[in-house]
Amino acid sequence: MEAQSTEKLIGAIVTWVVGEGSYVTKTKLLKLLYLFDVEYYRVHRQTFTGFGWKFFHLGPWAAEFDPALDDLVIKGTLLQQRSNTEFETSFYRSAERIDPCEAFSTLKDEFILRGVLRLWGTRSTGEILDYVYFQTAPMEAGIRNAPLDFSVIQPEKPIPYSRSSSGKTNAEIQKLRTMFEAEQAQRKASQNQRFAFTPPKYDEEYLDAMAKLENT
Numbered sequence: 001m002e003a004q005s006t007e008k009l010i011g012a013i014v015t016w017v018v019g020e021g022s023y024v025t026k027t028k029l030l031k032l033l034y035l036f037d038v039e040y041y042r043v044h045r046q047t048f049t050g051f052g053w054k055f056f057h058l059g060p061w062a063a064e065f066d067p068a069l070d071d072l073v074i075k076g077t078l079l080q081q082r083s084n085t086e087f088e089t090s091f092y093r094s095a096e097r098i099d100p101c102e103a104f105s106t107l108k109d110e111f112i113l114r115g116v117l118r119l120w121g122t123r124s125t126g127e128i129l130d131y132v133y134f135q136t137a138p139m140e141a142g143i144r145n146a147p148l149d150f151s152v153i154q155p156e157k158p159i160p161y162s163r164s165s166s167g168k169t170n171a172e173i174q175k176l177r178t179m180f181e182a183e184q185a186q187r188k189a190s191q192n193q194r195f196a197f198t199p200p201k202y203d204e205e206y207l208d209a210m211a212k213l214e215n216t
Helices: 003-019 026-044 065-075 107-120 125-135 170-191 204-215
Strands: 054-056 059-061 078-082 090-094
Touching: 003 026, 003 065, 003 078, 003 090, 003 107, 026 059, 026 065, 026 090, 026 107, 026 125, 059 125, 065 078, 107 125
Parallel strands: none
Antiparallel strands: 054 059, 078 090
């Protein structure tokens, strides 16, 4: 995949996550890219970024990531802000809004990204790390410091929708529809009636229990 498309992808991810009121750090962004590559591979049998993913300290890592991120900061596409804590964490946001559709030529691929973002975009970095480390196929089959094998990802074929038959005749269906409409009309009429409050009945067991609570 062209570097320009990957740059658009990174910008779109940052725009979406920050727009949802969440945050983007270098680690979180890297893992979101990996999750997108996993789902993209599931459909196309190749990654979108073309990164050489490997099993590193905190899970999937790619040598191409840091230069790509630094380049976007230098170009002014992404704005970097360092925290004032001792850990000096960097947070990123887009200088301009980049819509997910700008990174893709097909609506299908845009939907893949939107699906990943809706599921993981606003999660904490810790949650994402746990998932990518223990529940994604390339990492489950991975060997530390070795390239990740994306071919272990199983394609998921959507189950075609088919409308099942109820086995009822047209006359029976019409009868049920008439009954349903009558019930709906009755329910609507009852909703327009004034609500009558019925005072609760307090029996001896209830009063005894309340007395014990008062004396404790």
